[in-house]
Amino acid sequence: MNTRITVERRGPILLIGLNRPEKRNAADLALLEELAAAYGELEHDPELRVGLVHAVGDHFTAGLDLADIGPRIGPDGLDYVVEGGINPWQLEGRYLSKPVVMAVQGTCLTLGIELVLASDIAVAAASTRFGQIEVSRGILPFGGATLRFPRAVGWGNAMRWMLTGDLFDAAEAHRIGLVQEVVPDGEQFARALELASRVAAQAPLAVQAVLANAHLAVRSGDAEAERELQPELVRLVGSEDSVIGMQAFVQRKPAEFVGR
Incomplete structure (x- = not known):
């Protein structure tokens, strides 16, 4: 069975790849559980110093697979953190002790933006399109955007995109501070790996x-x-x-x- 998340150790760096390209890396429960497990591996292994989250295929993520996730949301919300795992969006009063670098491309919607907001350094391909589109689906962002987006980019910038559900490009993401660098398409992983390596070289x-x-x-x-x-x-x-x-x-x- 294909895994939804690829995990590769490259020295002290843990490469964590979203691996459902046929669905534009939309997150079903299996992907969320595997992602939480990968974050747990990063946190608990003393040999690992930095995580690098990237995506297989043309798109980072199209957000939640609502057909799979919707029926699973119970009275207490959605439970996807497996034993030994860590919530990748870090919304339970516990933060990762190790930094995470992100490389995004193609479509980066909803929980993808929230992963960026929960990370420490983000690199985007020039053609990336972002969207916090939950209001267009009748729900609210529940992965931390309501908390972190205004802090990261300012109230007006955050509300401009969260309240309209409009898409925005990588240049705008860089202008408001959502991502730290924009690079030519296809170079986002290599640049993110350079930055992760620089962090991993420090104490x-x-x-x-x-x-x-x-x-x-x-x-x-x-x-x-x-x-x-x-x-x-x-x-x-x-x-x-x-x-x-x-x-x-x-x-x-x-x-x-x-x-x-």
Whole structure:
């Protein structure tokens, strides 16, 4: 049976591929469950430092496969996080401790935008078309867009697209800050891999500390995050990676961090 998600380890990077191209990578329950499992693998494996989410075929995702998902939405919503998995949209009070880079192309609708919003760096192919079209289907975005879209791009920009359901292009996605880079079609994966490799080359404990403190500021406010800055600095200075980083600086050579 074909898997809905491909998983490939490339050194410390976990490549996570949406793999239902015959349906423009529309997400049925199987895809959501496999995606949650892949995120769990990224989180729990100490050898992995960064995730790179991409898509097989011409399109990133056409959003939810409503024919499959609709009947599965019960009184408590939709349950798709398998044992050991992590909600890829991170809406349960728990964030990934490791960064995720996204490479998108073709059609990127609804939950695709919400995956971008829940990630850390996003690269888009120039011809990508985006749409937060839930209002056109009589539902609301339930993967985090109502929370994160206004924070990421500003209230007016977010509402312009969420309340109309209109499609927008990669240039607009870049203008408002939804994606960080736009590249020629076909180059999005390679560029995303370059960025993921750059992140993976940094000190893992420090990368995770940056993410954790930024998430804490969003979740609990600046004051909570401020209180953690000095204790985190002390913890990191005592790490083996800090010694490696300082030695590399003095010796003017690249650091090879060990994650301890």
